Amino acid sequence: MKINPVFRVLVWSFLAVKSVWAADSFIVDDIQVRGLQRISAGTVYNYLPVSIGENFTEEKQAAAIRALFNTGFFKDISLEKQGNTLVVIVEERPSVAKISIEGNKDIKKDDLNEALKKIGLTEGKVYNKQILDKVEQEMRRQYFSHGKYGMKIKTEVSELSRNRVGIRIEISEGKVAKIKQINIVGNQAFPNSVLRKEFELSTTNFLSFYSKDDQYSKQKLSADLEKLRSYYLDRGYINFSIESTQVDITADKKEIYITINVKEGDIYKLEKVKLTGELIVPPEELVKLVKVGPGEIFSRKNATETSKAISDRLGNEGYTFANVNMVPEINESQKSVAMTFFVDPGKRVYVRRINVKGNTKTRDEVIRREMRQMESSWAAGNKIERSKSRLDRLGFFEEVGLETPQVVGAADQIDVNYTVKEKASGNLQAGVGYSQVQGIIFNANISQDNIFGTGKRVDLGFNNSSIMTRYNLGFNDPYYTLDGISLGYNLGYATRNAYAANLASYNTTIANGSMNFGIPLNEFNRLGFDLEAKHTQISSTSLSSTQIINYIKENGSTFNTFSTSAGWTHDTLDRPTFSHKGGQQRISGLITVPGSDLDLFKISYKHQHFFPISNDFTFRLLGEVSHGGNYGKTSVYPFFENYYAGGTGDVRGFMQNTMGPRDSYNRPFGGSTKAVGKAELFFPVPLLSDLKSVRVGAFLDGGSLANNFNLSGSNSLDHFFRYSAGLSGEWLSPFGALAVSIAHPLNPQPNDLTQAFQFTFGSGF
Incomplete structure (x- = not known):
């Protein structure tokens, strides 16, 4: 029989102590400790179960030996009596001075060190020879979890000065099985x-x-x-x-x-479905949530979803801890199941407090005005979640956490705790940039989405490039009234060289001022109104086409317009950027009012929806249609109000603004009608799935432009629809939003200008 060496030392030490004073006990006048190098005498005194003035007996001898060995600090202990002085002689175990790991490639050294730390092997700790067996077991476990079953491990222990050791672990990983x-x-x-x-x-x-x-x-x-x-x-x-x-x-x-x-067994069908218990809400509402019915093949998934749907519905009424139990009665002879959903709502739960943590800059009132769940009212699961979603949509926070702990000692109360992590909501830029379309850009811009933590937005900017020089000043108060009516102002001045933007050759100078209002209809619907005064001046160049020159001759080059616009938005997106689920619809219309030099109107409709496939994969569908027209004294729709297509904003793979009708110089002229469609699958970046500010996608884009529904004399709408497919990447960087794409046009026409790689920097997605 193999005897444990620690047990052998304990027995030997006990016998040695006993041989010193086998018959007599004594009163301890003093205690001395010898042999210490790293460990303090105070540590020994703390573990030693005897004090000065006590009677030291045989039983206390054995207890002292056990107590000191159990610390793991010593590999040898002996007790001696010198007069009435108890002398404790120890030999310390060495300490681990250094741990070196070699040969690891598949698993990071930090991860391996963390695993060794969990089993008690780390630098500075006392070395125990037996722990090397655990080291090998833990290393194998780590590599087996990575599929490397042929790995080999070799450990070496070298003695160092001052009672220390160095441990070298050499790993041969082998190949993945x-x-x-x-x-x-x-x-x-x-x-x-x-x-x-x-x-x-x-x-x-x-x-x-x-x-x-x-x-x-x-x-x-x-x-x-x-x-x-x-x-x-x-x-x-x-x-x-x-x-x-x-x-x-x-x-x-x-x-x-x-x-x-x-x-496998046999297939069972549902014989009947019954809903019983304390239903709380009208039965007809719960019946609509039942996803199983008589005659159908039994499905655990549908039964589970039914239970959850009923439970969630009761949770919206304050029954947070409601239980909906599935009780199947199986008829083996008929191969059928009678399913009963038993509803136990429990007690109605109320919200004691709503707590917010982490908002060091954003004022508490800015957060609380987004709350749809109120304190001291019954807890509604949909309102609690909606409040979280509204905080996400503010754009002020990187993360929003939610917890609903039960109040201690109260079975019918919970607290709702929101934890936010603020992000930089302001931007101060001054410098030089580059865009594929605009070339070198000189800019200075100050924007703050959450100025002084009030939730208000201020913009002050200057932009200068080969295409455009622009100055703008904007202000928006999303809660101008307590009811959520927003108010905003904008002033702007811009000059543009259309030729440099891949368009027909002409120049424009625009000065404008506007005021806008937003009125919430309910949680998801909003009306918007805008009043704008605009001064537009156009001028031709030596490269201007016949269409431009003739328009200026017939209509003039300076126009003052006053317009009013209205829009309806239905928004159920879970967050403003990198949305994962929900949708957004917007219908808007603009018309110039009497007193304007131009009588024109614009209408547009945009609808996009995000479908969550899994936690990391999202599918988006987007459709957009816009049309502009003229009325009254204006006989021709102004060309400088045209829509444009091509590029990162709509149909990727075609050069920016180059799709659609062209002028007499074969330059892109835009169109008064535009249609765009997109289908895109978003997924995390391979090997960087934890990075929430980056995502990639695979897309199919399509789009068309036309002039007053007359597609340049062609009766074939398909002829002018362009399609492209490719890959996209988006990054919410600290310096602004960056979007890149690699696209392949599927049906380019002879005059089309294509561009496989495209990018934008500093615009939203």
């Missing part, structure tokens, strides 16, 4: 190829270098087995079971074979 086969045995209703599509684990494929789905993980396999079980339960196989699972690895540790044995 790949899943060679996943076999499902016993399935008859569904083929292996269909079932394996539900799995996260897979055999090696062309995306495995990124997804790592061909690397075995016990946790991933457990999740896949649950997905397999859910797949069958959602299709009526109530008695489905996984009989066994085997995971085999080849002798060279390079390939893994997974075998799953299943028993």
Whole structure:
């Protein structure tokens, strides 16, 4: 029998102490400690179960030895009696002076050191030889979780001065073991190829270098087995079971074979569905939430969603802790299920306090005016979540956290705690930049979305490029009244060289002033009104086309217009940038009023919707239609009010503003009617999924321009629709928003100008 060395030392020490004074106990007049190097005498005194003045007996001898050994600080302890002085002689264990790890590539050294720290091995700690066994076990566990089953580990301990040791860990990682086969045995209703599509684990494929789905993980396999079980339960196989699972690895540790044995059972249908218990709300409202019905194949997913929908509905009425239990009655002979949803609402819960933390700059009132849940009223889950969404949409915070802890000692009260992390909502820029369209840009701009923490926005800017020189001053108060009516003012002056913007050759000078109002109709709908006075002056150049020269001759070059516009917005987006779910619709119209030099109008409709596919993947559909026309004394729609298409704003892959009709010099002339459509799948950047300020996408764009519905004499609308496909990237950088795209035009026309790589910097998405 192998005797533990610590046990041997304990026995030897006990016998040695006993031999010193086997018969007599004594009163301790003094205690001395010898042999200490790093550990203080006070530490020994704290652990020693005897004090000066006590009677030192045989029982206390054994207790003293045990107490000091249990500290782990010493590898040898002996007790001696010198007169009435108790002498404690110790030999300290060495301390770990240095830990060096070599050969690791797949796992970072910091991660390995953190794992060693958890098992008690770190620099400065006391060295225990037995812990090296745990080191090897932990290292293997770390690498096995990365699929490296052929890894080898070698440890060396070297003695250093002053009773210290250095530990060297040499790792040979080996190659990752790949899943060679996943076999499902016993399935008859569904083929292996269909079932394996539900799995996260897979055999090696062309995306495995990124997804790592061909690397075995016990946790991933457990999740896949649950997905397999859910797949069958959602299709009526109530008695489905996984009989066994085997995971085999080849002798060279390079390939893994997974075998799953299943028993399908029979398909069960719903015989009847019953809703019972204390329903609280009108039954007809809850019946609409039931997603299962008699005659249907049993689906655990639909039954679970029904329970959650009813529970959420009750939560909106203040029954936060409501339980909706599914009670199935299985008829084995009929292969049917009678499903009962039993509703137990529990107590109605009220909100004691709403607490906000983290707002060091934003005033408390700015946050609280976004609250839809009130204190001292019953807790409504939809109002609590909506309040969080409104805080997200402010744009002042990087993150908004939500907790609803129950009040201690009160079964019917909760607190609602919002935690915000503020971001820089202001921008002060002065410098030189570059744009693909505008070239070199000189700019100075001050903007503050949350000036002095009040939630008000102020803009003061200057911009100078080869295309445009612009000055602007803007102010907006989103809560001009307590009811949420907004008020804003804008003043601007700009000169533009259209030729430098890839358009027909002419110049414009515009001075304008406007005032706008926003009126909330309800939580998701808003009306907007705008009054604007604008002075426009156009001038031709030596390269101006016949259309431009003739327009100026017939209509003049200076125009004063006064316009009013109105718009309706329906907005359910979860956040203003990088939206994940929800939608946005906007209808707007503009018309010039009597006293204007031009009689014109504009109408537009835009609708976009975000569909969450998973936590990281979002699909967006967008459609936009705009049209401008003339009336009254104005016989021709002004060309300088045209819409333009092409570039990062609409149809990527075509050069900015170059799509659609052209003038007599074959220069882009824009159109009075515009249509754009987009479909885009957003997903996180590979290997940077935790970085929430960056995302990439795959898109399909389409768009068209026309003049007064007369598409340059062509009757074929499809002829003028342009399509492109490609990849996009967006980054909310500290210096502004950056968007890039690589696109391929699918049906370019002979006169089209294409541009594969495009980018914008400093504009919103």
